[in-house]
Amino acid sequence: MIEFRNVTKRFPDGTVAVDAFDLVIPSRKTTVFVGSSGCGKTTLLRMINRMVEPTGGTVAIDGEDVASKQAVALRRSIGYVMQNSGLMPHFTVAENIATVPRLTGRTRRAARARALELMDVVGLDTAMADRYPSQLSGGQQQRVGVARGLASDPNILLMDEPFGAVDPIVRAELQRELIRLQRDLDKTVVFVTHDVDEAFLLGDQVAILAKGARRLQFGSPSEITEQPADDFVAAFIGAERGKRALRVKQTPHGPVLVDAEGRTQGVLVEGGA
Numbered sequence: 001m002i003e004f005r006n007v008t009k010r011f012p013d014g015t016v017a018v019d020a021f022d023l024v025i026p027s028r029k030t031t032v033f034v035g036s037s038g039c040g041k042t043t044l045l046r047m048i049n050r051m052v053e054p055t056g057g058t059v060a061i062d063g064e065d066v067a068s069k070q071a072v073a074l075r076r077s078i079g080y081v082m083q084n085s086g087l088m089p090h091f092t093v094a095e096n097i098a099t100v101p102r103l104t105g106r107t108r109r110a111a112r113a114r115a116l117e118l119m120d121v122v123g124l125d126t127a128m129a130d131r132y133p134s135q136l137s138g139g140q141q142q143r144v145g146v147a148r149g150l151a152s153d154p155n156i157l158l159m160d161e162p163f164g165a166v167d168p169i170v171r172a173e174l175q176r177e178l179i180r181l182q183r184d185l186d187k188t189v190v191f192v193t194h195d196v197d198e199a200f201l202l203g204d205q206v207a208i209l210a211k212g213a214r215r216l217q218f219g220s221p222s223e224i225t226e227q228p229a230d231d232f233v234a235a236f237i238g239a240e241r242g243k244r245a246l247r248v249k250q251t252p253h254g255p256v257l258v259d260a261e262g263r264t265q266g267v268l269v270e271g272g273a
């Protein structure tokens with residue numbers, strides 16, 4: 001469990017990126033922070049592993065204030081995946097993935113074995129182990145980034161717009177992979193995006209944020225869709241337009257659901273959840 005208690009971050013230039021933020025993030029679930037650019041999502045994420053220190057309040061992991069932990073050890077114990085993968089260009093794929101295992105004392109051989117195992121986990125052909133990042137596609141680089149984030153077998157995985165820079169088809173593929181991974185690995189994932197569709201696809205819980213990380217709503221995608229907290233949230237999630245606003249249309253073959261443009265999006269079936 002990750003707990004933000006009255007957390008504020010004021011940068012030295014006076015910018016208040018996060019203003020008195022409270023949230024409890026459950027373990028072994030995917031929690032998504034979604035909001036427009038500059039609302040404070042990255043700052044929130046980085047306060048979990050102390051890449052950014054709060055200027056007020058506390059962040060606690062399983063009841064323990066992160067400020068009381070040694071920052072470097074904390075950072076190595078938490079997986080972090082960022083946009084553009086953040087790979088070291090002069091390290092091979094295997095070396096990039098093995099960075100943390102090497103730093104924490106594994107032998108070169110054991111670290112490489114771990115790297116190859118993780119390539120498998122994230123769906124990368126191990127034949128690419130000795131390539132450099134520039135010899136991979138954007139989607140493959142992101143998979144290496146995810147493998148690197150998982151290398152220390154962390155309980156917590158922080159993901160900062162990890163699929164933001166790839167094309168929509170690769171993005172959808174990576175999203176599906178993450179859902180599969182999460183089913184197998186059972187990590188506490190905190191995921192940042194500005195894309196509501198991505199947030200609703202991946203999140204067990206979604207926090208919709210405004211400037212200063214002001215919490216507009218926190219709940220499951222179903223809860224938010226069924227009962228948006230206010231008009232702003234309703235507009236933000238597109239409840240009144242596009243594909244989330246569905247109408248029933250009768251056809252000779254039975255009722256179907258159509259979106260605002262009249263495109264059929266699904267069928268109505270009896271029973272189920």
Ligand SMILES: Nc1ncnc2c1ncn2[C@@H]1O[C@H](COP(=O)(O)OP(=O)(O)OP(=O)(O)O)[C@@H](O)[C@H]1O
Pocket residue numbers: 011012013015016017035036037038039040041042043044194
């Ligand atoms: N080191 C810094 N010094 C001063 N202001 C900063 C610093 N880092 C971030 N900010 C400001 O804090 C606010 C929140 O930034 P943050 O990166 O957390 O937002 P974000 O929601 O992740 O944005 P994006 O989606 O664009 O990445 C912004 O106004 C940003 O300009």
